[in-house]
Amino acid sequence: MRRNLVIITSFALVMSLFGCDNGRNIQTICKNNPEICADLHKDGWCLAEKTKLIQSRFDLIGHNNPTGKQLYQQLTYLEDYSRCIELASGVQHIIHTNRTADRARAFRLSTQNLSQLQDDTRERQDPFMSYYQWTRFGDTQALNRLLAQESAGEVTEPFLLAQIATYYSSRNAIKAQQLYLKVFASIQFDDFDPSWLLGLASTYRQTQQLDKTYMLTKANLLLTQQKYSEDKMLALIGGNKTLAVTLDQYAQNLIDALKDGHYSSSPVAQWLTPQRIEVHAPVATEVVIEKP
Template sequence: MLFGCDYSGNSDAICKNNPEICTDLHHDSWCFYEKGDLIRQRYELKHTPSPTGKQVYRQLTLLEDYNHCIELAAGVKHIIHKERTNDRARAFGLSSQSLARLQESIQNSQDPYLAYYRWSRFNDQAALNLLLTAQAESKITDPQLLAPMAAYYLKSDPAKAKALYLEIFSIASPSEFDPDWLLGLASLYRQQQDLEKTYLLSKANVLMSKQKVSQPQMLALLNGNKELAQMLDQEAQQLVDSIGSGDFKHSRFLTLLAKD
């Protein structure tokens, strides 16, 4: 529960009691989840005197999600209820304006989350420099921000990229761990022609994400060595287990992957 009168889970109740939160949104049930998440986040921010950069970043991304969804929905023409089409078009226009205003409001922010937003959305090099400095001074501890930093360093500073990925693996909780991070580190080992570690991490990604993959392509990393693949498959499952239990930083995989 966020507040004394708990409207936090009911977007209709929030809009009824806080109409200013919902004036730029549409009224029907399209984009149900995107609209609901945005309304609840706005309600939270309304009752937060000094929102953190992370909260504002989430507001930006939720507004982006809603704006994109309602843009698509506005293209669906109602033959009978034409007012619904008009309402969605209105919501798209107004939410676009809301997004632009919020983006403008963070232009001078020194917060790492908002610097990352400006860099990732607008290729803002000043924001990137701010972010790199904050990371170098150990002011960034969120894996969600460290991961793009690791990806940034893949080509220019592979050793730093590897150190960042291993830090991320060590501090990320099982619920927030993104299997794509495994592919980021795998790409580094592939650059270095360490194909066994490339296979290990790629297989771990497949196990975690449950994505389908071409086994012949995987085997090609090992020159078709099925016996080695079988051994590495078992290792990959153990790696996934260590991540899933939150025990990676105490596992042998940290030492294994840290080796040059």
């Protein structure tokens, strides 16, 4: 079993180092830009984290004024690397003891570099860094700045809009709906997080639009292949199985529209658009919807 693990790890390392994109594989980068990799460990542990960090550093070469997004990626990739190498540094290599020492050195340097980069970017006030300062340091001024930036139309990245939508989901359901739907209209499917479907579903539940709650929850279940209770799902719409059939198709239509990049022009997008909340919302079994 251990021999197989070594073989698999070695194969993964070879594939990463000698991939088709020779200009961005980490062996080539480290050979041509040794300063990028000098503080990192040399063996195959934490390969995915190390690769992202090296490629991110490589992309910043020649950028005298990196964007907030680039700095945010540097910080988060360094965080991921540091967490991984911390665990790896505790694994004692019986034969090649120098590898254990090398990982310990890399962990020590990664924590120092992370702290330095956090200090260097602490005065940055662009949306990505406002988000980082809020989530990492509990900086309420950074949060308020981020919310103001979104209100002023300065936040356009789908990832950030989704995080702000999550913040509003328990505070302002309509605002959260607007933000989530803006994300759906602009995100690439490869970057889509299925949990956003549940976030949006919760806002519709707050506004008593249980048909939309059901549909979005079902779309999440279809994407994640999670097991679920059909009875509990039906309970959302008063046990109306006829309605469930229609909403199940809506869920598939939504997934297809997101995958194809045609969400904005899809009928389901129009159906999901936040509407004025009625004082007496109809019960779920009385919902009348047009099929997209």
